[in-house]
Amino acid sequence: MTDNASGLPINQNNNDQNNEKGNGKNNEQTYRQYDFKFVIALLVILAYILKLTLSFPMSGSYGGVENQWYVSPALFPLILLTALFLCCISLLMSSIKQQGHQHFFSLAHWLGNKDNQQVRDRWLIIGLLIGYVYLLIPATDFYLATAVFVCSLTSIFYLQIDQARRTVIAANILLAATLVTIRSTLNEDPSISILDINDLENSILYCDLSTGFTLISLVIWQVICGSKIDKPRVMYNLIAVLIVPLILVMAFSFLLYVPMPVEYGSVISFLNWLIYEQLGI
Amino acid sequence: MIEQFSQFFSILIELVSTPSNLIVLFVASFLGIIFGAMPGLTATLGVALLTALTYGLGADTALLALLGLYVGAIYGGSYPAILINIPGTPAAAATAMDGYPLTQKGLAGKALGLTTTASFIGTIIGLLFLVTLSPLIASLALQFTSWEFFLLALLGIVLSGSLTSPDLVIKGWITGLLGLFLATVGRDALQFFPRYTFEQPQLDGGLEIVPVLIGAFGIPQVIRALTTKNQTTPPAFVGNIMPEFKAIKRNIKHIFRSATIGVGVGAVPGVGEDIAGWVSYSTAKKTSTKAQQAEFGKGSEIAIVSSETANNACVGGALIPLLTLGIPGSPPAAMLLGALLLHGITPGPSIEIDHPNFLLEVTAIMVLASFAMWANGLLMAKQVLKVLQLPTALFIPVVAVLCILGAYALNLNMFSLYLMVPIGIIAFVLGEMKFPISPMVIGLVLGGMADESLRRALLLSEGSFLPIFERPVAVILVIVMTLFILAQFKWFKVLLARLTRLRVRTNSE
Numbered sequence: 092m093t094d095n096a097s098g099l100p101i102n103q104n105n106n107d108q109n110n111e112k113g114n115g116k117n118n119e120q121t122y123r124q125y126d127f128k129f130v131i132a133l134l135v136i137l138a139y140i141l142k143l144t145l146s147f148p149m150s151g152s153y154g155g156v157e158n159q160w161y162v163s164p165a166l167f168p169l170i171l172l173t174a175l176f177l178c179c180i181s182l183l184m185s186s187i188k189q190q191g192h193q194h195f196f197s198l199a200h201w202l203g204n205k206d207n208q209q210v211r212d213r214w215l216i217i218g219l220l221i222g223y224v225y226l227l228i229p230a231t232d233f234y235l236a237t238a239v240f241v242c243s244l245t246s247i248f249y250l251q252i253d254q255a256r257r258t259v260i261a262a263n264i265l266l267a268a269t270l271v272t273i274r275s276t277l278n279e280d281p282s283i284s285i286l287d288i289n290d291l292e293n294s295i296l297y298c299d300l301s302t303g304f305t306l307i308s309l310v311i312w313q314v315i316c317g318s319k320i321d322k323p324r325v326m327y328n329l330i331a332v333l334i335v336p337l338i339l340v341m342a343f344s345f346l347l348y349v350p351m352p353v354e355y356g357s358v359i360s361f362l363n364w365l366i367y368e369q370l371g372i
Numbered sequence: 373m374i375e376q377f378s379q380f381f382s383i384l385i386e387l388v389s390t391p392s393n394l395i396v397l398f399v400a401s402f403l404g405i406i407f408g409a410m411p412g413l414t415a416t417l418g419v420a421l422l423t424a425l426t427y428g429l430g431a432d433t434a435l436l437a438l439l440g441l442y443v444g445a446i447y448g449g450s451y452p453a454i455l456i457n458i459p460g461t462p463a464a465a466a467t468a469m470d471g472y473p474l475t476q477k478g479l480a481g482k483a484l485g486l487t488t489t490a491s492f493i494g495t496i497i498g499l500l501f502l503v504t505l506s507p508l509i510a511s512l513a514l515q516f517t518s519w520e521f522f523l524l525a526l527l528g529i530v531l532s533g534s535l536t537s538p539d540l541v542i543k544g545w546i547t548g549l550l551g552l553f554l555a556t557v558g559r560d561a562l563q564f565f566p567r568y569t570f571e572q573p574q575l576d577g578g579l580e581i582v583p584v585l586i587g588a589f590g591i592p593q594v595i596r597a598l599t600t601k602n603q604t605t606p607p608a609f610v611g612n613i614m615p616e617f618k619a620i621k622r623n624i625k626h627i628f629r630s631a632t633i634g635v636g637v638g639a640v641p642g643v644g645e646d647i648a649g650w651v652s653y654s655t656a657k658k659t660s661t662k663a664q665q666a667e668f669g670k671g672s673e674i675a676i677v678s679s680e681t682a683n684n685a686c687v688g689g690a691l692i693p694l695l696t697l698g699i700p701g702s703p704p705a706a707m708l709l710g711a712l713l714l715h716g717i718t719p720g721p722s723i724e725i726d727h728p729n730f731l732l733e734v735t736a737i738m739v740l741a742s743f744a745m746w747a748n749g750l751l752m753a754k755q756v757l758k759v760l761q762l763p764t765a766l767f768i769p770v771v772a773v774l775c776i777l778g779a780y781a782l783n784l785n786m787f788s789l790y791l792m793v794p795i796g797i798i799a800f801v802l803g804e805m806k807f808p809i810s811p812m813v814i815g816l817v818l819g820g821m822a823d824e825s826l827r828r829a830l831l832l833s834e835g836s837f838l839p840i841f842e843r844p845v846a847v848i849l850v851i852v853m854t855l856f857i858l859a860q861f862k863w864f865k866v867l868l869a870r871l872t873r874l875r876v877r878t879n880s881e
Contacts (some may be wrong), residue, residue, distance in 0.1 A: 122539055125805040131505050135547075140553075141569070164565040169825040171553045178546045185540065212599045217797055220591070224776065224793045229786065241769040248765035286790065300714035305448060309628060331766050347428055349781040352789075 092211050107182045123191030128201060130183045137175055144168045211249070215256060219243050227302065229286050230270045231295070232356025235302040237336040239266065243307045245328050252316040259309075266305045291353060299357040345372075379729060384736040396433055400440035401744035402752055405443065406759050408448020409460045413771060415445035415645070417593055420586045423714065424778035431715040436737050438711055442704050443741040447491040447683055447749060449757055452702065453485045463686075465655040466679035473671035485616040486673055487680045487747035490627065493620065494681035495742035497631035498688020502695075503735045509696040510731075510834050513721035518829035519840050521697075523849040525552075525822035528699050530853050532811040533858065535643045538790040539806035541860045547807050551673030551815020552822060561824050569620055574787040579603020580818065581710040583779035583788035584795050588813055589703065590775035592803050597768045601780030613753045623677045626656050634682035638689020641814055644702035645683040645690075652682030688738065695719050697732060699818060706813050714782065748836070 122124055147165035150158050158165065160352050186192070194200040203210035219240060225234035243263060246255045276292040291298075310332065317325035337358075343349040344359065353360050387393050400422065419442050426434035449461030454471030467487060474483040518522075522872035529552060533544030557568045558578030569575040620627065630652040637648040656678035657668050668675050690701030691708075697721040704847050712719055743826035779792040799809050832840045840846045858864040 105860055122806055126540075126543070129802075129805055129807075143568065147567065149562075158563075159831075159835065161379060162827050164563055164567055164829075165825055168553065168556050168567065170547055170826075171556070175553070177548045178542050178549065182540065182542050182546065185542075191730075209599050213595055215801075216595050216598055220594075220772070220793060220796075224789055228776075228789070237773050241773065244598065244769040244772075244867065245766060248768075249763060273786065286786070321767040326474040327766060331770060335770050336773065339770075339777065341783060342776055349777075349780070352780060353784055 120191070123199065125187040125191075125354055126182050126186040127191035130179045130186065131195070133175070134179055134183075137172060137179070140168075141172055143295060144172065150263060169191040176267065179212075180223055186366055194368060213262070215247070216244070216263070219259075222263050226270055227265045228352050230274055231298040231302040231353065232358045233351040233353060234336055234340045234352055234358040235299060235306055235356065237339070239263075239306050239309065241333045241336060242306065242313065244330055246309065246313055249331075250313060250317045250324060250328055252313070252320070255316075258312065262305055262309055266301060269301045270298050273301065291355070295353065295355060296357070301355070373568055376732065377574055379573075380732045381734060383729065383733050384739065385685055387736055387740060387750055389434075393433065393436055396437050397440045397740055397744050398748065400437040401444040401741060402755075403453070404444020404446075404749050405745070405748055405756055407751070408445035408464070408775055409451040409756050410762070410767070411460055411597065411761055411764060413597075414461050414593060415442055415449075415463070416585070416587065416589045416703040416707050417775075418442075418445045419704045419711070419773075420589060421774050421778045422504070422583065423582055423707065423711040424586075424781045426476050426711070427714060429714075431717060432733070434711065434715055435734070437742070438708055439734070440735050440741045442708065443495055443684065443687055443738070444745050444748065445704075446687055447487070447680075447745050448756070450487040450491070450680060451484070451753075452760060454487065455760065461645070462677050463649050464679075465646060466649040467676055467683075469653070470672045470675035470678075471670055473669070474676075475675060477671060477721055479671070481613050482616065482673075484749070486612065486747060486754055489616050490680040491621050491684040491749070492746040493627055493744050494631050494684035495687060495738065496746070497628070498635050498685035499634040499735060499738045499742070500688075501685075501690040502691050502738070503731065507698050507724070509692065510721050510724060514687055516721065516845065517839075517843065518731035518825040519843060519846045520849065522822050522825035522829060523840075523853070524594045524697060524699060525818040525825070526581070526753075527849055527853050529811055529815050532643055532814045533808070533854060534807040535640065535647060536810045537806075538808065541699045543588075543805075543807045544811050547802065547809065548811030548815045549811035552752035552819040554812070554816050555585070555819020556823060557809065561820065562827055572787075574785065578820070579779070579816065580785075582707075582714065582782050582785065583712060583792045584816060585707050586775050586779045586814060587794075587796035588799040588809050589707075590771070590778075591793065592809070594775065594801035595774045596802050597764050597771075603855050606702035611841075613750055615697035619673050620677070623674055625818060626659075626674050626678050627681045629659070630656065630678040630681040631685040632840055634685030635692075636691035638649055639692050641693060641699050641701060641818075644704070644810065645686040648686040648689075649679040649683040652678045653698050656679070659808060684719040684742075691734065691738075695723060695734065696721060698821065703810050703813060705809075706817050709817055709837045786880045833834055835862050 116330055117344060144165050147163065147168075149159050149160055149163045150307075202214070204232055205211065223236060223240040227239060230236075243259045246252055252258075274291075274294050277297065310329070313328060313332075314325055317328065339345065340359065341362065346360065397592075403417055403422070404415070407413045408415060419438055421440055426437050429437070433715060442759050443524075445461065446463050449459055449464030449472065450467045451460060453459040453464040453468035454475055457468050459465040459468050471483045471487065471504060513520075523541075529548035530545065533546075533548040534541050535544075535659040537544030555578065557575055559576050561568070566576060593652050632779070633866055634648045634653045637643055637651055638645070653675055656674050657665055660668070660674055664674055666673065686702065690705040693699040693701050694705045696719075698718070699711070700709050708872065709719060717723075717727060775794070775796075780786065782788065787848045797811075802812075803809060829839070830836075840850060
């Protein structure tokens with residue numbers, strides 16, 4: 092006897108529905124716990140923003156303009172803050188009603204279940220993305236930085252090499268530490284932050300060498316480990332890691348005339364020399 | 373009227389007679405179908421990335437590419453929905469319900485033919501609404517004062533927050549208000565006072581819309597697509613993909629009703645094609661005969677036609693408030709607004725004064741975009757199938773790089789990049805907690821207008837809110853907004869139910 096709409100036996104379907112109801116309740120409580128944490132965090136931020144907003148000119152003269160409360164730059168933010176406070180209180184109350192305040196002090200509840208591979212992978216991607224944008228791009232050639240980033244992601248999610256996560260994390264941490272050390276040692280002005288791309292002449296070669304070395308090591312490791320799994324996959328992976336970033340860099344630099352974030356990186360300098368000086372395009 | 377028609381056709385002929393325009397249009401439309409078809413990529417992300425690529429082009433060519441991609445992407449989502457039961461975009465979720473059962477019966481070609489033609493008709497009907505209603509709304513909006521614009525912005529947040537929230541409605545309002553708040557960052561327009569800039573000169577001009585949108589829509593997609601294992605191989609053979617005109621004729625009433633629903637839903641700020649698809653699907657089910665209802669979920673052509681017509685008609689609907697009021701009707705339309713602003717076009721009531729014939733130009737481009745989508749859909753389906761076989765884990769890292777390059781390329785500013793990442797991470801975390809992102813984006817887009825309009829209005833009335841009640845449109849907006857907010861509370865629902873019962877009793881007595 093089957094339920095025609097779903098193709099499942101009716102009993103099983105009912106069981107699934109019961110399970111879904113149970114899961115639904117659990118899910119709802121989980122969302123209320125998220126809501127509670129979110130609201131508390133938001134209320135703290137809003138309190139700080141309120142303090143800032145109250146320092147805006149409400150009356151008196153600013154920039155030669157006689158201020159009235161209704162043209163004050165604080166007016167609209169204050170209306171929004173009031174509305175946000177009210178919404179937060181309402182959400183807070185509804186989450187407390189459903190035991191949303193439970194596990195508030197548990198770090199695991201803030202970061203997600205660490206035993207869940209999906210949760211760990213999501214944090215890993217966020218970490219890699221942060222490293223790519225805040226450390227690799229401002230310090231090294233864009234092609235090399237991009238190839239390392241793509242290589243790290245495909246090792247884990249496409250080739251699915253054993254122990255890929257550990258190797259990728261280790262390689263990226265090592266590279267990030269090397270880049271920070273090189274930049275802080277070789278920069279003329281030590282006060283310049285690692286996010287600044289203006290003081291790179293002294294360090295760019297060493298940064299490129301470190302990133303290039305990491306890239307080659309990761310690619311060799313991918314080829315060795317990946318070949319045991321599936322050779323065509325390794326081929327496609329190499330195209331995605333080495334060729335696609337090169338095409339992107341060339342398309343943006345030479346077709347769309349978008350300069351790369353670090354214009355004097357090794358690869359982009361070589362491409363500039365090749366395209367403009369040797370081919371004369 | 374005749375003059376308008378001749379103007380429209382001269383624009384159309386001018387666009388068609390330039391071969392480079394046609395190439396851009398067909399390539400953009402094909403790219404759109406690919407973007408829609410690849411699970412993990414969305415129409416919004418496609419428009420966002422193409423905005424960066426078309427920055428250097430002329431406004432006409434850029435618009436041709438962006439609208440071509442937008443229309444193509446909404447249609448493209450139906451491919452994986454039909455072939456592997458995974459909607460390529462949220463807009464195609466309703467299509468999967470009946471498209472996939474047809475594939476299981478070996479009728480994938482028929483399903484794709486139906487969606488192609490229904491999407492084409494939906495886009496054209498949406499377009500008719502756009503071209504008919506836009507001048508009327510624009511001329512009406514010219515009479516609006518700052519009060520109406522302020523209230524429209526608030527109504528946009530209330531509506532999109534209420535309708536897009538997957539959990540509690542208040543969560544949608546919170547993200548909408550946060551979006552409005554983000555728009556206050558930077559020097560204010562009236563007094564040039566720096567608000568929340570933390571002495572960072574890069575923040576003086578406020579948050580750049582395009583990098584924020586790329587972050588809010590791109591980064592969460594990348595994280596989710598890489599960690600969700602849903603790759604399924606599409607069938608190698610789908611049969612011939614024909615236009616299916618007979619089926620279209622059989623379902624003509626469903627098509628017209630769905631198109632109207634699509635336009636209506638599209639015109640609501642921030643409510644996108646996915647909701648249009650579902651609303652149309654359920655309406656089609658309710659209005660079908662019992663025999664037809666029994667077919668729903670098993671490959672009903674009414675269901676496919678309804679959801680696909682509605683989601684593509686939504687494109688035209690979303691453009692109506694965008695072009696006439698400067699309020700985007702859907703997330704891709706918000707992205708489109710960012711692109712238009714980059715090209716020096718400010719949509720709003722005065723668009724026809726600032727850029728004469730702009731509405732006709734958009735209409736002509738949309739007509740071409742729907743033809744390009746239809747032709748690509750019928751002729752290039754097999755190529756799309758090949759692209760669908762690409763593993764998600766291989767192309768998503770490249771999409772992440774494109775997001776980063778796109779955010780940087782628009783103003784060659786590393787700060788945009790540094791800003792995009794935290795916004796993307798916050799958007800991802802909020803999404804995981806079931807907070808909708810669309811209201812935040814709509815809030816960011818409308819915040820400047822709301823702030824400026826409110827203070828201008830108060831300046832003229834010397835701080836009095838009473839002029840709101842002297843303007844009929846403003847009063848209607850206040851009533852709609854209040855009712856919408858109150859309708860979310862239990863006590864109000866109970867009160868309404870009691871009042872209705874009382875009225876029925878009084879009538880019967």
